[in-house]
Amino acid sequence: MQTYAALIALALASVPVAAQDAAPPPGSPNIAERHALERYQRILELDDGENGLNAVIALNPDAGREAGEAFDAGTSLGGRTVLVKDNVETRELPTTAGSLALKDNQTGRDAPMIARLRAAGGVVLGKTNLSEWANIRDNDSTSGWSAVGGLTRNPHAIDRNACGSSSGSGAAVAAGFAWAAIGTETNGSITCPASVNGVVGFKPTVGMVSRTHVVPISATQDTAGPMARSVFAAAQLLGAIAGSDPADPATADADRYATDFTAGLADYSLKGVRVGVMRNQIGRRPGVTALFEQALRDLEAAGAELVDVEYSYPEGFWGRSLTVLLFELQRDMNAYLATLDDPAMPDTLADLVAFNRAHADQELRWFGQDLFEQALGTTDEAAYREALEANLKATREDGIDRLMAEHRVSFLVAPTTGPAWSTDLVNGDNFGGGIGAGSLPAIAGYPHLTVPMGAVERLPVGFSIFAGKWQDHEVLKAGAAYERARTAQLPTPSFKPWRPAD
DSSP: OOOOGGGGGOOOOOOOGGGGGSOOOTTOTTHHHHHHHHHHHHHHHHTSSTTOOOOEEEEOTTHHHHHHHHHHTTOSSTTOEEEEETTBOBTTBOOOTTOGGGTTOOOOOOOHHHHHHHHTTOEEEEEEOOSGGGGTSOTTOOTTEETTTEEOOBTTBTTBOOOSSSHHHHHHHHTTSSSEEEEEESSSTTHHHHHHHTOEEEEOOTTSSOOTTBOOSOTTTOEEEEEESSHHHHHHHHHHHOOOOTTOGGGTTHHHHOOOTTTTTTTOOOTTOEEEEEGGGSOSOHHHHHHHHHHHHHHHHTTOEEEEEOOOOOTTHHHHHHHHHHHHHHHHHHHHHTTOOOTTSOOSHHHHHHHHHHTHHHHSSSOOOHHHHHHHTOOOHHHHHHHHHHHHHHHIIIIIHHHHHHTTOSEEEEEOOOOOOBOOTTTOOOOOTTOOOTHHHHHHTOOEEEEEEEEETTEEEEEEEEOSTTOHHHHHHHHHHHHHHOOSOOOOOOOSOOOOOO
16 A cells, blocks of 8 residues: 555544544535545554555545545535545556556546546545455455455454455445445445445446446446445445446436435335345354344334245356356456556456466465456357346346335345455355345346344344345435334444454
């Protein structure tokens, strides 16, 4: 991380982190700048060092000044600070995707979502670490590790995993490093790190937010989305970055649905709302089951009507899913790399594979690149299109759409995932437990919100809410209503290794 040590010596007035989520008070034209510098200093104190979180790869040295200017201009976000996952281009910092192959990828471009963020008065505080290449390089990866950023640690237990691939964004928000963060998701990469770090994460409908100038995996499933400490803040950030982009055909209808996503959040009632409960996605961990049952009781107390629903993935689903991802990975990565003007940058996915082999001591020490290599051989377009059509039908027409229509429910709910596992660079990830239904909305391209629902032995667990295409605003309103109804106690980060609850 670029640590601008001179900032440590700044004589800053004490501004509690919790207070920085509120709008800057009138008559204090420098308060946004002071807030930004406080966040900056907090990163310098807690992110580096032997037990640091490694959540932030780079910092924007002009963030304080930009925050003050945005506040003075009367913008809607008023200079609030946002950390951006390091696969999204920002003009002032390199975009590495965590790989040494792109460590000098300084494009000078803002992704359209970042341009929208700035126009709304959001300030890019810096870039967050991630699972390298958004966790698509190898099946045996360790989430949260990249060759550029090292290993991101979970602030609730620094020996536990922060999940991937938006690990740095989730850990940074939980640690109070910024007002909010931008993550990206292909299959669980916003919702899983949000869940295990105890924050709110929202994966929008694919096409709500532009993917232009974002290092890709899959045009069918990729999307950016907000990560924050409340549903309201996530809705604010989504409203700033959502909208149509002529360069991204998937966003053609986004302007029809992009709105003030905070509208109605405070007043939405669950009374009489039918909610589909995906009990076969609860998994087998008693602690998670107990938390989820408590969350369901909270929904009922708020007036919701619970309906049990079941979904099973059809035969061959996961093999087809991999075919889709690997075909699109090579096609879309090659297209992205072709936009880089620097002749020192790689041109193709094959170049990335060769780079990793040439730098194996740094890139391949902990896990390989099997998925990259498989993608090079996944070139049958007819097989790809057949797999894509089948899985979209399975998750949309025969999946979420069918479940909602048959059971006359407005939303589907499930635990997001289990508590964070112990990080193991030698053996890789250990998700375990058969918990959650995040792949269903991810592959369908439908909106998915996770809201903290409590903790198992001080380790956070999220509550997932999802629905149909373009129902982003409704899902956020339901999340805000659950947030108000929630009775579980939420944990606070310890910044220490895990220990059992007393």
